[in-house]
Amino acid sequence: MIGTLAGSAAMYEAMSSLAYAAEAGYSGPPNLTGNVKGASVLILGSGLAGMVSAHELRKAGYKVLILEYQDRPGGRNWSLYGGDTYTELGGFKQNVQFDKGHYLNPGRWRIPYHHQGILHYCKMLGVQLEPFIQSNYNAYIHSTKAFGGKPQRFRHIQTDFQGHVAELLSKSTRQAALDQAVTKEDQEILLQALRNWGALDANYEYTAGEASSNKRGFDFDPGGGLTAMETPSTPIGLKELLGSGLWRAVGAGSGYETQQSLFQPVGGMGMIGKAFGATLKEVIKYSAKVIDIKQDEKGVTITYQDTKKGGAPMVATADWCICTIPVSILSQIPITVSAPMKAAINNLSYSSSVKVGLQFKRRFWEEDENIYGGITYTDQPNSTIAYPNFNYFSSGKGVLLGAYAFGPGAVRYASMSPEERITKTLEYGSKIHPQYMKEYENGASVAWHRVPWTLGCAGAWTEELRARHYNNLCALDGRIMLAGEHASRIPAWQEGAVLSALDAIRRLHQRVTQA
């Protein structure tokens, strides 16, 4: 048997070594060999960037200490559970009341298959992952301005958009409009492909019938025995579809970062930070609020306050500093860095985002509407309704992500009290799920611009800002190096934080060992 496949082994070796090099930013754990000469590193912040740095530097022989403002590890890798309290800027305090087993991920909530850096640390930490469902063909796309406000199933909008596109292009092709662009022979194949993909009928038309219903679903499904026969459903007309704007959501699950497969940690995204923190227990100092960052030729000196015990400010010193404090906060802390890095810190603003979690008595989206996981899109300020991707078909309760607001919607949400946010989210959601009011139990929200330790969701880079400031932000500035999602080309994603940290410690290590 093996003989018939000679050469496989060689191909195999080639493939294994090329896999990462060709495609991914992550190329395995860093190889920090060489004499670190007893060097010490102070790391500011125990989010993913800080903990990845600490873990890898410790392994390489560095002396490491993390100063963390909060009393928990993880930073924006965070889940809110029943029993948690959270106080936002402005003093609003929320007592989270979710039942055991339910949670809200206020920040990151999904991990794409190609984010191999964060996936590596999940595996190392033993964090179990389960599929995150982005595209659910039976979830809704909703606009208050289309179809009388009635939510439409994703499968209807996608199938109909593709069907009309296929019909129009077939028509052009058959009317010889493409003769200059496509050879006659290829036109024949194109027509076949369009019929197949667009669910066209024998005349290359997109009509009610078996072909379209086999994709968009039937009005009455095929059954068993002598029950009534299936009845095909009727496609939405091109004019109505285009006018509705709902086509905007058709590509939601085909972006490089939203395409299948995606994952989430079992039990909440915060499981990663929690597990990581446990492995670094002895090197994290919690409740340490950094108030001054100084460096000179000999080392770095960090002044911080213990926010729990109070008392006089304390001082920590080290040879080097990796600072993962979001620059929205860092810009307010005195720091001795070069003018270009200071300009970078001061000029990057942070994007807005608000999430609202709602606990319901029963999983009506599953029981009444056959929606299991995935996302509904709406043009209301709540923007997104996401259904839990676990405990499918269970008889118990469920926590929906009732809002994931961005931009102007997020700003509006952030200006409300937590109670008002819930009220509005229920109002928006009820237009899609009338069960909301009867089944609602409790909720929690996080408006990132009011989160005391980030004042925003993620670095909001523009092309212009990047050209001017990105390299200065990431440079090793004397003895200080920044890391975090803001110091990456994948802002807002956890992978950005991980890859930023790996790059920072590689460069730091090079400096240390080559000095």
Next chain:
Amino acid sequence: MIGTLAGSAAMYEAMSSLAYAAEAGYSGPPNLTGNVKGASVLILGSGLAGMVSAHELRKAGYKVLILEYQDRPGGRNWSLYGGDTYTELGGFKQNVQFDKGHYLNPGRWRIPYHHQGILHYCKMLGVQLEPFIQSNYNAYIHSTKAFGGKPQRFRHIQTDFQGHVAELLSKSTRQAALDQAVTKEDQEILLQALRNWGALDANYEYTAGEASSNKRGFDFDPGGGLTAMETPSTPIGLKELLGSGLWRAVGAGSGYETQQSLFQPVGGMGMIGKAFGATLKEVIKYSAKVIDIKQDEKGVTITYQDTKKGGAPMVATADWCICTIPVSILSQIPITVSAPMKAAINNLSYSSSVKVGLQFKRRFWEEDENIYGGITYTDQPNSTIAYPNFNYFSSGKGVLLGAYAFGPGAVRYASMSPEERITKTLEYGSKIHPQYMKEYENGASVAWHRVPWTLGCAGAWTEELRARHYNNLCALDGRIMLAGEHASRIPAWQEGAVLSALDAIRRLHQRVTQA
């Protein structure tokens, strides 16, 4: 808060009661009220149709007995585990050697979200479900005749197909070729939609760059800190794409029965049959081979042999019979039914299909190629490679579905010995995954035409056959009624078996209570 949403409750009630009626063949458990007058029913076969019938009839007060040919419940609801043995027609015996926790589903392997009948029984039986991943953007589409035999990532083929379609239709639109079909105003919206969905650049062209790479992926992904910048990937040209035929697989995850969300039972599809059988222990007689089915005005008489104990044929009698034996087998058993039903039984042939499971020492598709679950398509006879949708990221072994052959490919596979099937499957698979030969451990296969108790995979209805025979096949013929996937409009799917059974017992019950 409630005040602002007056009317929700009424909408809610309307929605709950309409949900099923509008869309699904399944309308909840049957309501078999009325006096059953001590009626007895013999059920032939303990597949899903037989067990659903038995369960519901027992609940309604009928005396029920199931005769089952095999020594286990479930029928085609079946998983093969390490330690199992399986002997096919022709005498080939396989000793399955998968490690604990791994399995092959020889038959059904996925449950669409709208198959509410089978989902209801999963819930009733406490069978845990987990997501079945159909579309994986990082899996492959492969043709031996295209791209020099090099497998292509699904995300490349889909993005490029959509990109070229969008570019061509944009071109036609801007050249006024669609002026008769689409108003000027709608053309503007269409162009926007095509640019958005097709990842076109500012000139409505599908080119290498940020827009296309944000869907198809980069040659070098964006990274962190000062690592090299991302480099966009280069789309496949229209001519090459059309000529490759790989576009055929683009719609694989958008069919009504293959679109997300889909589920599989934790631990193998056979968990359903196993759990169902446990609840019916006292009414199933195993190893009972039916050799004669007779009826007269007074009742039905079934003659069967005990294939374990041997001995003289035995006889069971009852008032009614629900026969779920596949007609591929039933056509060989003497049965007193009307000529039309007999013609229906004799004329329906069964489709071919072969599955091969392969155990590998490590999950190289995950570790080397970042493929987590989902399906690769190939033009070779194995047709499908499906990756396990559980134990993601685990360091251990894995069982791939190495072949899911249909049509001519299945016929060819079925003519081979189990060992030859493995050899060929490894050969085909190695063209896609060169790691196959180094990592292979053991395998098992099921060729449905050689399965002694079905002689095929599922009823192969054509439109013509249905017009002539379907109603006769499903009719209550005296005291005998057939049920199973073959007596449904959803052949091959478990939902067909469930809905067929529910319709059969509803009609039987009507006859009994109205007599």
